[in-house]
Every structure is written in C-alpha cells, then in structure tokens.
Amino acid sequence: MASKKKLILVQQIQDLLTKYQNFALIKIDKTNHQTLESLRKELNKNQAKFKVVKNTLFEKSIDKLTPTHKIFTDLKKSFFPLKETSALLFLEKQWSKGLRSFYQFIKKEVSLSFKFGLLDGKTYADSEILKIAQLPEKEQLLVNLIRSFKSPTSSLVFSLKFNSTKFVYLIKQKSKNIKN
Numbered sequence: 312m313a314s315k316k317k318l319i320l321v322q323q324i325q326d327l328l329t330k331y332q333n334f335a336l337i338k339i340d341k342t343n344h345q346t347l348e349s350l351r352k353e354l355n356k357n358q359a360k361f362k363v364v365k366n367t368l369f370e371k372s373i374d375k376l377t378p379t380h381k382i383f384t385d386l387k388k389s390f391f392p393l394k395e396t397s398a399l400l401f402l403e404k405q406w407s408k409g410l411r412s413f414y415q416f417i418k419k420e421v422s423l424s425f426k427f428g429l430l431d432g433k434t435y436a437d438s439e440i441l442k443i444a445q446l447p448e449k450e451q452l453l454v455n456l457i458r459s460f461k462s463p464t465s466s467l468v469f470s471l472k473f474n475s476t477k478f479v480y481l482i483k484q485k486s487k488n489i490k491n
Contacts, residue, residue: 317368324364324372324399329380331360331401335410335428335440336390339363339398342422347398350416350423359409360401366393386434390427397426406430407448414444 313321328334339347351361370391377383402409410430417423428440435443446452 320365320368321371321375324369325376327360327362327399327401328372328376331403332432333402333404333406333428333430335400335402335413335430336369336393336426337361337398337400337413338395338424338426340396340422342420346420346422350413350420353412353416354400354409357408357412358403358405359412361398362401363396363398366395366397369393369397369399382429382432382434386427386429389434389436393426395426400428402430405449407446410440410444411446411448414441 347361347363354361370393373383373387373391377387400409400413410428413423425437425440425444427437428435428443430440430443447455
C-alpha cells in the first residue's frame with residue numbers, strides 16, 4: 312500500500328500536468344542545489360516552472376492520466392521506464408520563452424539536459440526538443456517572415472530602377488563633358 316505522502320505527491324504531479332499541458336522532462340544528474348535554484352529563478356522570469364520529481368511518482372501520475380488523456384499513451388510507449396534523476400519543466404501556453412531560457416541556461420551548465428518533451432499535444436525526443444529550444448522566439452520568426460516578403464519587392468523595384476538610373480547618370484556625365 313502506498314503511503315499517503317506519496318499519494319499526495321502523485322496527485323500534485325497529476326494536477327500540474329493537467330494545468331501545464333506543455334512540459335519537458337529534464338535530466339539533472341550531479342547538479343548541485345545552488346545551480347537548480349538559480350535555474351528556478353531564471354525560469355520564473357520567463358513564465359516557466361521547475362520541479363524535481365521522482366521517476367516512479369512521475370510514471371504513476373502518467374499511468375493515472377492515461378485513460379483520460381490519450382497523448383500520455385504515446386509518451387509511455389516511447390520513453391518509459393525512466394532512468395536517471397529527473398525534474399519537470401512546466402511551460403505556459405507560449406512555451407517558447409521558457410524553453411529558450413532553459414536552453415540558454417544549459418549551454419553554461421552541462422549537467423542538465425532534456426529527456427523528452429510534450430509541446431502542443433505532440434511528444435518530442437531529447438534531440439528534437441533541443442532543436443526546438445534553439446529556434447528564435449515566435450515574434451522574431453514573424454519579423455523574419457515579413458522581412459522576407461518585403462525583400463523580393465524591394466529587390467524588384469531596385470532592379471527596375473537600376474537601368475533608368477544608370478541611363479540618367481550617363482546622360483548627366485555626357486552633358487558635363489560637352490559643356491567643358
């Protein structure tokens with residue numbers, strides 16, 4: 312029979328998983344407490360939460376959520392049983408800021424890494440979620456897209472004006488040569 316304390320912890324993890332539908336499981340082997348606290352502060356600034364969890368309690372939470380949330384079935388098949396010490400990175404609806412801030416942090420702290428993630432109802436392996444974390448924020452991608460739409464138009468206008476501008480310049484030079 313499971314202790315009441317463990318049952319409460321499993322329920323807390325379940326509540327967090329239903330509240331934050333975007334999350335990543337993080338490997339935290341051999342990471343000291345001070346590093347985790349500085350990570351927690353950094354993530355709080357970027358709308359993300361960080362919680363160290365026991366693998367068995369996380370697995371039990373997923374088992375209990377599987378009947379009502381089908382996405383967890385794929386997660387269980389692909390990534391369970393869990394090994395190594397873990398923590399959960401909970402991300403808001405706009406998960407890019409929190410994921411990017413974690414990526415910036417792990418560039419300095421090599422003892423942390425991704426195990427897997429669940430973003431917008433899709434599971435990602437460690438290498439995939441690392442690639443996603445390296446992407447610029449959504450707003451920056453939109454700016455780049457708009458800039459790329461503008462660029463062909465600007466190039467077309469410049470190329471259309473180029474010959475006429477060159478012709479006008481040549482005529483001015485010839486008129487100056489004739490006057491002199």
